[in-house]
Amino acid sequence: SPSNVSSRRLSVDEMYLSDTGGQYLDGTTDITRTMHWGVPTPFQKEAYTRVLMGNIDLSRLVFPASTAGGTVEAFARQALWKVGLNYGHGTGHGIGNFLSVHEWPVGFQSNNIPLMKGMFTSIEPGYYQDGEFGIRIEDVALVVEAQTEKPFLTFEVVSLVPYDRNLINVDLLSKEQIQYLNTYYKTIRERVGPELRRQQLEEEFAWLQRNTEP
Helix, strand or coil: CCCCCCCCCCCCCCEEEEEEEEEECCEEEEEEEEEECCCCCHHHHHHHHHHHHHHHHHHCCCEECCCEHHHHHHHHCHHHHCCCCCCCCCCCEECCCCCCCCEEEEECCCCCCECCCCCEEEECCEEEECCCEEEECEEEEEEEECCCCCCEEEEEECCCCCCCHHHCCHHHCCHHHHHHHHHHHHHHHHHHHHHHHHCCCHHHHHHHHHHCCC
């Protein structure tokens, strides 16, 4: 809770990490976005982009059924590892249906159970520069069947919130990662846009359109 003793004035010249969520009768949300409303440094943009790359690489991964989360966890870290960066927390946790936000035993650690169709998990790589800034990009993902001949699995991201374009260095992204982003943004427009229009939230609708451009 902010107070006159501990609070300080915010500015556009720093990075903000917003971990949000709510519990509803039909499910629980847990979404983290990081944003910068000013001019981020080249290192801040690279670190953010590599965190995003890890989020995308794990989210679009196709893997055999009953694969343990710990087996595929490194896909979320490889873009950071390539330049000697890392993060010190888990890559994701199970999410309950109107139950616990952090729900055992689903996740990506070595002691979590194998992933199965129908499970919900967070995917949340990050990077933290001590005393300077923190980055985390967290989405909720559903384990679904992949479109493969044999029974393989993949993830369907169900968090429909754009990423901060101001922090993305597109030159670092692969063709496949850009294609994934464009498909994700199209999904956000198709699912969220009509609801904003229905509620006559025109300012929010315009913001959504700007932030989901290809």
